[in-house]
Amino acid sequence: MKIVIFGWVEFPYISPAASRLRILSKGWIESGAQVHLITTAQLQTVSELDKSKDSVLSSPNFTFESSYNKNEGYLFLPGKLNKLIKHINSIVESWKIMYSLMNKGECDLVYFWGWSAIGCYAVMKMAQKFQIPYFFDICEWFPASNFKFGIFNPMYWDDFLGRKMPDKNCSGVIAITKLIAKKYNRGYFPVQVVPAINDFSLDNSSHKVQSNSSIEKITFRVLYSGFSKYGDGVEYMFEAIEQVKKNGVPIELIIIGSDGKSGPSLGFANYCKDNEILKDIVEFRGRIPEEIYFSTLCSVDVLILPRRNCETNLAAFPTRLPEFLTTGRPVITTDVPDVPDYIENNIHAKVVLANNSKAIEKALMELWLNPELRKSIGLAGKIRGKEIFDYRGYTPQMYHLFKQAISI
Incomplete structure (x- = not known):
């Protein structure tokens, strides 16, 4: 054929x-x-x-x-x-x-x-x-x-x-x-x-947690991958990250896929630069080489997909979700259809209320305070991902x- x-x-x-x-x-x-x-x-x-x-x-x-x-x-x-x-x-x-x-x-x-x-x-x-x-x-x-x-x-x-x-x-x-x-x-x-979908036969077990951060002290590293366009819900993510930092957590947000120099990400980058808290903890890396994409995902503590509840997303699906689950790292995403039909909140991922920075903040705090929860959700998410997204x-x-x- x-x-x-x-x-x-x-x-x-x-x-x-x-x-x-x-x-x-x-x-x-x-x-x-x-x-x-x-x-x-x-x-x-x-x-x-x-x-x-x-x-x-x-x-x-x-x-x-x-x-x-x-x-x-x-x-x-x-x-x-x-x-x-x-x-x-x-x-x-x-x-x-x-x-x-x-x-x-x-x-x-x-x-x-x-x-x-x-x-x-x-x-x-x-x-x-x-x-x-x-x-x-x-x-x-x-x-x-x-x-x-x-x-x-x-x-x-x-x-x-x-x-x-x-x-x-x-x-x-x-x-x-x-x-x-x-x-x-x-x-x-x-x-x-x-x-x-994704190929869950890829072996990511060799990817060690490593830090490229300029922040010298131990950080709680969170990663978002995307174009920072309308519908991505990144405004709620930034609000949650800011509040978590205010709570005393040494958090760092890494953004790949957006360089912060053009397109929708430019506005968000300027917002971060003008924010006394976010300016030192948010890093726009832009597009990264394919050969280091998965190792970059695996190098952080939490992966986040903060999609909005809007008309476009009711028909779309978070294409990065299977990739994120493949890593074995805990994932925070929102309850925009059809996500709850595939993965269960607090078991396979943190599936939080959309358009709600408080819900993202709560999920981040829970994962920061409970390393064992991070580990269990990450492993369960990887197993579930292979069952339904391979x-x-x-x-x-x-x-x-x-x-x-x-x-x-």
């Missing part, structure tokens, strides 16, 4: 999307598939040495390419306009690549990552023409309020119409949450819930769905 993943994704590392697709591909390859990924985004530079260390990237049954890297744009145009032209050219080039693969019989199934009507509609019509089954992986559901100017933003309509593409001709939808599954459960096609619990069923769709 030749599966072609198609969509916009920063590949092969950094983004949660890239991680999800690498892990899914690993499972499909283990089931007997060949996987080719086509992204309209610019590829990240990856050395041959790094590829050789990755079981997916080094597999002879996995290949990837970018249509973005095949065009030069128009260098005489202003930067933003040139970037837009390059993106449009990338989409058109991706259509050509997909048509060639289908025409040559080198595509048995299309797996759409993302649901941009502009990017995916033409490929969907090609698949219908060549009678090739296609699936959509739906991981988000954005209301108009997520877009600047709301319904007057063309990108809102691109997103809205894209979500309408799974119709009677679609072979199935892979939904990251039960809410999204419910939206597509119309009886036309199968819908499988696949939450955020990719092996999902990819064989997905592969079975694919085989059924191809045989029709």
Whole structure:
């Protein structure tokens, strides 16, 4: 079976999307598939040495390419306009690549990552023409309020119409949450819930707790990983960290994935700099190399995912949660769906009330005061994570769905 993943994704590392697709591909390859990924985004530079260390990237049954890297744009145009032209050219080039693969019989199934009507509609019509089954992986559901100017933003309509593409001709939808599954459960096609996943066979036991902190005394080290965007709930996290410090705890907050110099994280970084307490205990490290990502997670005392209870998060799932559980470190997260359906508060993690800094503060204090609790929750979380978030619990069923769709 030749599966072609198609969509916009920063590949092969950094983004949660890239991680999800690498892990899914690993499972499909283990089931007997060949996987080719086509992204309209610019590829990240990856050395041959790094590829050789990755079981997916080094597999002879996995290949990837970018249509973005095949065009030069128009260098005489202003930067933003040139970037837009390059993106449009990338989409058109991706259509050509997909048509060639289908025409040559080198595509048995299309797996759409993302649901941009502009990017995916033409490929969907090609698949219908060549009678090739296609699936959509739906991981988000954005209301108009997520877009600047709301319904007057063309990108809102691109997103809205894209979500309408799974119709009677679609072979199935892979939904990251039960809410999204419910939206597509119309009886036309199968819908499988696949939450955020990870490879729990990775051995992190060798990662020792080590400190890179400039704070010389022993610290209670907490780590957040993300883009510090709306919906992440980081404002409640900062409030809780400040209060815990006031309580006399030598706490330190490390933020990776956000550099504090641009985007939403800039505002939070400035907030911390202007705060007499936070300015000395919060560190924005930005993006870190993939090879030290897990060792960094394992080097702290607590991992935190303070998601807000908002319309966007009702349909999304904290993609970092399985990664965090893999480490065996205790995790603090919020009770935004579908988290309580998978893990139990005070057993597998601290699952606290969303939009509530006091709840985060209480969880941090309990973990600081009780090292044995930290250890027990971390170990129980790792065991539970392997039971419910390991990719092996999902990819064989997905592969079975694919085989059924191809045989029709």
